[in-house]
Each structure stands twice: as C-alpha cells, then as structure tokens.
Amino acid sequence: MTDNSPRPGEAPRQVGGTAAAGARVVVEAGRIDRSQIGDHNVQISYQIGVGTFADRPGAPPLISVSGDIDSPYRGLRAFEEVDAPFFFGRDQDSEQVLRLLAGRLESPRLLMVSGASGAGKSSLIRAGVLPLLRAQGLTGLRSARTWPCQLLTPSPAPMEELALRVATLAGTDAATCRRSLAEDPAALSMMARQAALAHTAAAPDHDRTAPPPRLLLVVDQFEQLFTRCRDEAQRQAFIAALHAAATRPAGAAGTAAALVVLVIRSDFEARATDYPQLIDAVRERHLLTPMSELELRTAITEPARRAHAEVHTALVDTLMEKISPHTLDTAQDPTDARAPAARGAGLLPLLSHALDNAWRRRADDTLLTLNDYTLTGGLESAVADSAQHAYDLLTPTQQTTARHVFLHLTATDENGNDTAAPTTRNDLLTATGPARAEHVPAVLEAFAGQRLLTLAPDSVEISHEALLNAWPLLRDTWLADTHTDRILRTRLRAATGQWQRNNRDPAYLYRGSLLQAAGETAARIADDPHHHPALTHTEAAFLHASTRASTRATRLRQSFIAALMALVVGLAAVTVFALRAREEASRQRDVAVARQLMAQSGELRDSQPDLSKLKALAAWRIHHSDETRHALLEAAASPGIGPLTGHKGKVSSVAFSSDGTTLASGSYDGAVRLF
Structure with missing residues (x-):
C-alpha cells in the first residue's frame, strides 16, 4: 500500500475506482492515507491532484466508495472541481471567464466575478472554470493546464492566511513570507512567481519551452474581507498584495506572476470601490446573471441523466415556474431583508437542495417525479423543512444547544446584515457552555446529515447563507431576538481575534464606550444563558484584560489628577x-x-x-x-521762612488779609502778588 495523502493546503484528491459492473467512477477524498477496498469489492486508488489547492476540505463526494452516485445534486454546498461532470447550466459563463483570464495575460489586471448570493459563483469557478482550464489551458497557451491554483477565502487575518498558502506552494517559510508581506505587500508578486515555478517544475509533463508559469489565485467570497476582517490596515495590505501579484512584473520574463480572480457578492461592489486598486475590476467585472430557461432546464435534468435517471417533465415545468427570474411573488416584499431568499439566481441553492432531497426520497431509481419533489415541501420549504426536521429529532437539551450553535455560526455586520461565520470546534464547544458541550457533536451530525452544515476536522460552517433566510425558526426567533447583541458579539469576536493575533497587545483592548457596551452584552449573556451562546475563553479573557486595563488606567488617571491637584x-x-x-x-x-x-x-x-x-x-x-x-x-x-517768588524788583511791602489766610506783597516794579 502507498501513502498518497494530499499535501498541506492541497485540494481533496480524486479517487478512481472500478465498480463490479465495470463502470468508471470518480470519488473525492478529503484525506486518505492508503488504498482501500470499498463495498462490492470496489478497489479505491488515490491519485495526486492536478494542482488545485484549497484552504479547507471539500464537500463529501457525490459518488460513494460503493461506486453508486449518492446524489447528482449538491444541495446547499458549492460544486467542487471533482464534481464537474454534474455541473451544468453555466457553460457560457465558464468560457467567458476563461477568455477574460486569457486577456489578463497581455493586459495584467484583477478579474472580478460578481453575482447575487446563491447565483453559483463558487461553483462556477470550482466546477466550471477550473476543469475547463485543466482541459484546454488558456487561449494560445496550453501549458496553463498545469499552472497551480490556490483557492482562498478571506479570514479575520487575511495577510497571515495569504502568506501561509503561498509559502506552502513555494516551499518556503510562512513566517518569513509574513514578515516580507508586512514590510511590503507588493512582495507577493515575487512569492507567487516562486510558487508557480516550484510547482510546475515538479510536474512530469512540464513544458520547459513554454512561457513562465503563473499562479492562479482565486479569492472566493471576497466580501468576507469586509465582514470578517476588522483591521483596515490588513484589508488595504491584502488588496495591495493581490493587485501587485496581478499587475507587477516579476522575474526575468517581465510578466505578472499571478492571475487573480476575486469572487464577490454583488451587494459588496460599492464597498470594493472604496479601494482604488479595485475600481477597474468592479467596472470590468463579469456579472453572473440568472440562468436562461434553457440553462435552468439543463441544470435540472442533466445531473440526473449522468446518474442514469430522468426528471419528469411535470417536475421540470413546476420548477421553471417557481424559479424563473421573471416571476415574482407579489405577496412578498422584495425589499424585506428577512423575507425568504430572493428570486432568480438567489434561488439556485434552494433549487439544488430541493432536488437533492427529492432524489434521496425518490420512489423510482430511474425517475425523479413531481410527487418526489412535493414530498420535500417544495422549493421555498425544502431548506426550512430539512432544518426543522433535523431540529425536531433532537432532544430538548440538544434543541437548546442547536440554538447556541447557529447563533455562534452567524455574524452581523455594522449594517445589521446577517452572514455565515465559520468557527472552530473548540470555540463552538466553549460558546455552548460546559452543560451543553457534550451535545454539540450530535447537533452537528444531525444538521450535517441534512447537508445544512459543513464539517471539517477543526471547523464548522453553515453550508449556505440561504439557510439564514429560509428557516423561520432561525430567522424570526433566534436571530431576531438577539439582533443587537449579535452585532456587538461580531465586533467582539473580531476584536478578540485581532488582539490574539498580535500577541495580546494591550493596544488592541476595548476602552470607553466600546468596553461598556461589550460589558453590558456579556452581562446579558451571563444572565440568560438559555438564549445566548456563552463567550469563548478567548473572548472572556479579552474582556477581562480590557476591564483590568481600564481599571488600571482609571486608577492611574485618578492618581495623576490627585498629584496634579497637590502640585x-x-x-x-x-x-x-x-x-x-x-x-x-x-x-x-x-x-x-x-x-x-x-x-x-x-x-x-x-x-x-x-x-x-x-x-x-x-x-x-x-x-x-x-x-x-x-x-x-x-x-x-516749626516756624519756617518761605521765599516769595515772582517779583522782578525788590519787595517793598507785605500785608496779611484780615482772616490771616492771604498774604499780599508789593515790589518796586509796581506789581502786587497774592500768596
């Protein structure tokens, strides 16, 4: 047996096997250590991937180790590169994005792919563009088939994540890369060139006469740079690094080192234009619009045909009527942010989830019928029913735990918009509290079994944000009741992460009104643990350190004032x-x-x-x-002599008045003066 497990950061490998009937199957494996024998004597051999590296494990395979297609529909999860045989309806968009990438070879700049939430942006890149690139390369450059691709989702510390991923590809030290990027974000250009050269040089079919290889860097869910990262300096550095990698010449060839694709929700385009490096990318973006009627029909019917089944015409017509981008539910206010998911492109995850549920409940293995679909509760109810079904099967204590789990997996930005927030299992266990921690695994498995949660060895996340609007219990009760506190909790979580990443530097602690608001929220959480997830150990330590620093600062301030008064x-x-x-x-x-x-x-x-x-x-x-x-x-x-001045001649006579107060003097010049 041989160990062909994926390298750190690499996308899940493909698994090839031959079923008893002789059919060739492809199975995705997140991490496998050896060859195995599956059900029905299917031999499973693990092969090294074709150069796509991910920042997290992929979704479970659509084909089981038994050689059976578990389901040709992805549900709420995005299609992965290995799911390309089941990905339909976006052929034109895939080809257009590939042409835009080819155009960036001669005119280096960022490429942005935009669309509404649920439009299928991630699936387009992973299951549409990448397989097309691997099959034919870029226009006039077939060697691009072997170029490495790094998939990346912005984390609360995007620069650290970027340094780690590129360093892994380049075979260099991540800490050194991080320091280099901190000093000059544009250093990513040379790192990307080094990563591309290191990867392609090891490829057995590498064409050494071809132009220098480039790194294809795909930043999926780019909007999380604004919702998860609270450090503006890191945001600016991350954007500057990506821009430099896509535009700055690197190496002797004098060409850009990377093709950078930013996948972003369309409602964040205006936010992106706050950064000069992104203005042209927004202006020239590829907008993923709702599918045409033909594309929708293809996306509904073709995956089933790949699984040797058909979708009944009545079901197709019903779904087309429901999801048509020109059909609006007049009873629903489209401006209501808390209403069920938007029509058109935004309904694709719900469509996929409903079809996935219908497929698993179908009465006939070769035919998916309208009755199968109706039993799932319909398009709008499929997600809600799946979530409610999983919830109803839980015990009362587990149901309380589920509330804490979903509240911790949801973040709220400054504008009050709810978004999915991946977290670690340890933080989730802490947030649910010691009394409920033992019930967390059962809750996670229950909702993951309905494909509503995506589980990784050390992380948990909601499969798609459509769940936040589709499940009434979550939307109208859990999230509505804790809206204000969740805004503060999201800020607290981001501030705590920044403090932790900077070695608990006191400069990142809360002060003043921020500390007061966070303290009041923590008090409400402590007073009502049934409705609020507990603070994580790190969050509690952050608030404790902030309170101590504030108290110490107050005492120092009081001491200073007293000393000043004494002075x-x-x-x-x-x-x-x-x-x-x-x-x-x-x-x-x-x-x-x-x-x-x-x-x-x-x-x-x-x-x-x-x-x-x-x-x-x-x-x-x-x-x-x-x-x-x-x-x-x-x-x-004492008597005294006083001179009589003013006469020009000698004084000849003097006389006092009768009251003795005035003295008159006369002189030979004929003048009389009074004294």
Whole structure:
C-alpha cells in the first residue's frame, strides 16, 4: 500500500475506482492515507491532484466508495472541481471567464466575478472554470493546464492566511513570507512567481519551452474581507498584495506572476470601490446573471441523466415556474431583508437542495417525479423543512444547544446584515457552555446529515447563507431576538481575534464606550444563558484584560489628577508665600526710606524748615505710621521762612488779609502778588 495523502493546503484528491459492473467512477477524498477496498469489492486508488489547492476540505463526494452516485445534486454546498461532470447550466459563463483570464495575460489586471448570493459563483469557478482550464489551458497557451491554483477565502487575518498558502506552494517559510508581506505587500508578486515555478517544475509533463508559469489565485467570497476582517490596515495590505501579484512584473520574463480572480457578492461592489486598486475590476467585472430557461432546464435534468435517471417533465415545468427570474411573488416584499431568499439566481441553492432531497426520497431509481419533489415541501420549504426536521429529532437539551450553535455560526455586520461565520470546534464547544458541550457533536451530525452544515476536522460552517433566510425558526426567533447583541458579539469576536493575533497587545483592548457596551452584552449573556451562546475563553479573557486595563488606567488617571491637584496647591502656596514675602520686603524698604526722610527732616528743621517739611511729608506718603505722622506734625509746627517768588524788583511791602489766610506783597516794579 502507498501513502498518497494530499499535501498541506492541497485540494481533496480524486479517487478512481472500478465498480463490479465495470463502470468508471470518480470519488473525492478529503484525506486518505492508503488504498482501500470499498463495498462490492470496489478497489479505491488515490491519485495526486492536478494542482488545485484549497484552504479547507471539500464537500463529501457525490459518488460513494460503493461506486453508486449518492446524489447528482449538491444541495446547499458549492460544486467542487471533482464534481464537474454534474455541473451544468453555466457553460457560457465558464468560457467567458476563461477568455477574460486569457486577456489578463497581455493586459495584467484583477478579474472580478460578481453575482447575487446563491447565483453559483463558487461553483462556477470550482466546477466550471477550473476543469475547463485543466482541459484546454488558456487561449494560445496550453501549458496553463498545469499552472497551480490556490483557492482562498478571506479570514479575520487575511495577510497571515495569504502568506501561509503561498509559502506552502513555494516551499518556503510562512513566517518569513509574513514578515516580507508586512514590510511590503507588493512582495507577493515575487512569492507567487516562486510558487508557480516550484510547482510546475515538479510536474512530469512540464513544458520547459513554454512561457513562465503563473499562479492562479482565486479569492472566493471576497466580501468576507469586509465582514470578517476588522483591521483596515490588513484589508488595504491584502488588496495591495493581490493587485501587485496581478499587475507587477516579476522575474526575468517581465510578466505578472499571478492571475487573480476575486469572487464577490454583488451587494459588496460599492464597498470594493472604496479601494482604488479595485475600481477597474468592479467596472470590468463579469456579472453572473440568472440562468436562461434553457440553462435552468439543463441544470435540472442533466445531473440526473449522468446518474442514469430522468426528471419528469411535470417536475421540470413546476420548477421553471417557481424559479424563473421573471416571476415574482407579489405577496412578498422584495425589499424585506428577512423575507425568504430572493428570486432568480438567489434561488439556485434552494433549487439544488430541493432536488437533492427529492432524489434521496425518490420512489423510482430511474425517475425523479413531481410527487418526489412535493414530498420535500417544495422549493421555498425544502431548506426550512430539512432544518426543522433535523431540529425536531433532537432532544430538548440538544434543541437548546442547536440554538447556541447557529447563533455562534452567524455574524452581523455594522449594517445589521446577517452572514455565515465559520468557527472552530473548540470555540463552538466553549460558546455552548460546559452543560451543553457534550451535545454539540450530535447537533452537528444531525444538521450535517441534512447537508445544512459543513464539517471539517477543526471547523464548522453553515453550508449556505440561504439557510439564514429560509428557516423561520432561525430567522424570526433566534436571530431576531438577539439582533443587537449579535452585532456587538461580531465586533467582539473580531476584536478578540485581532488582539490574539498580535500577541495580546494591550493596544488592541476595548476602552470607553466600546468596553461598556461589550460589558453590558456579556452581562446579558451571563444572565440568560438559555438564549445566548456563552463567550469563548478567548473572548472572556479579552474582556477581562480590557476591564483590568481600564481599571488600571482609571486608577492611574485618578492618581495623576490627585498629584496634579497637590502640585497646584503647592504652587499656589509657594506663590502666596512669595507674594507675601515681596510685600514684606517692600514694606521694610518703605519703612527704611521713611525713617531716613524723617531723620533728614529733623536735621533740616532749623536751617531749612521748608525742605524739612517736604521730607516729612514725603516720609508720611511713603509709609503711614505713627512715627511719620509725628514727624510731619513736628515739621509743620516749626516756624519756617518761605521765599516769595515772582517779583522782578525788590519787595517793598507785605500785608496779611484780615482772616490771616492771604498774604499780599508789593515790589518796586509796581506789581502786587497774592500768596
């Protein structure tokens, strides 16, 4: 036996086998360690894939190891590359996307594929474009058949995910790649070239005379860059890296290193135009429109024919009437975001799910009838009935656990839109709480059995967002009752992830109103664990660290304010003391000057009585005290001689008025002056 298990990051391998009847079958295997013998003596041999690498395991195979086709319809899950024989209705779109990729060889730029939720964008790329590329290459370049393809879905840390995937392909150290991309996102161009060369060089049919190979980098569900990643710097770096890989020349050939395809929901196109590198991609996007009537009929009937069965005409006509893009249910408000899934392209997952259920319940192995379809509950009810059926079979405790599981698997963006949010099994176990953790596996298996959940070794996610609108219990009760808290929980989950990825740097902790709102939400969750999934250990640790940091910051702020107040009081005291000291020094100076003037006044009292009086008056004005007052009175009481000025000649006579207040003087110049 040989071990041909896939390398890390590689898409699930194809499994080839020969049934007892001699029919050739192809089975997809997520990870197989050795050859096996299946049912009915079918020998299963595992082969290395053709160069497509995924960031998660694929869906279960459409063909079982017994050689039987389990179901030719994918249900809510996307078609994978290995499901190409059952993928119909999108031939023209597949060829058009392949032509657009070929055009990017000469005119390097990003390629965007857009469409409504449920239009089949992921299936188009995986089961339509990639098999076509592997079969014929690109126009004028058959060597493109062997080019490596990396499928990637944006995570909360898209740059780390990108570095890991490209490093795995290139055979280099992921940490080194991450540091290089952190310093310069445009470094992805050289990494992509290295990855393409490393992969094609090992291919046995590699044409060494062909132009340098390129990496086909497909970013599926590109809108998750806006819904799952809360770090704007990482968003900008991720977009810059993709743009550089698609447009910047790398290596001696001087050509771009990668063909980059962005698969995005059409309602996120406007958000994408906020980034200059994406404006042209949005303008030139390939819009996946609803299928034509012929394409719809093909998508309904041909998968069954591949399984050696027919779809009855009555069933086809009924489905066409239901899903026609020109048919609207007038009783339903198309603007109601909580109403069942949109018509046209958005109904394709529901159509596939209804056909899958009908196929599994069919009465005749070779014919799928209208009665088989009716038993499933019809197009709109198929998903809801499947979910409700799985729910009703659970015990009361498991039903409570199911509520917690689906609430944790749903995120709500800033605009209040509900989206599917993949999570790890450990986080899911924590969110459901210790009392319900043992029931989680049974709940997951119940809904995965109805193909409503996609399970991987360490992750869980809702198979398609159509379930969020199609199942009334989930839409109208569980999600509606917790809408506000889920917005806060989504923000908390993103902030916690960012904090964790940055080695729990305190700079990423909540503060102020964010911490207050998160704390109130955590309190409501703790008070009502029946209706709210518990916080994960990491989320609880994040809030605890935020609270401690906030408390510490408050104490430091209070200490700083107290110290500042003490400093202000001290400065005020010093200022008052200095003012008083200055006033005292000024007073002492005035006293000294006044005493000096008083002494001088006393010395001049007999010789110069007028000057003596002036000095005594000056001393009194400078410093009012008993001493200066006494000196002034003494100077005023002493007789004095005052000059009579103003006469030009000698004074000849003087006379006082009768009241003694006025003195008149006369001189030889004939002038009389009054004093």
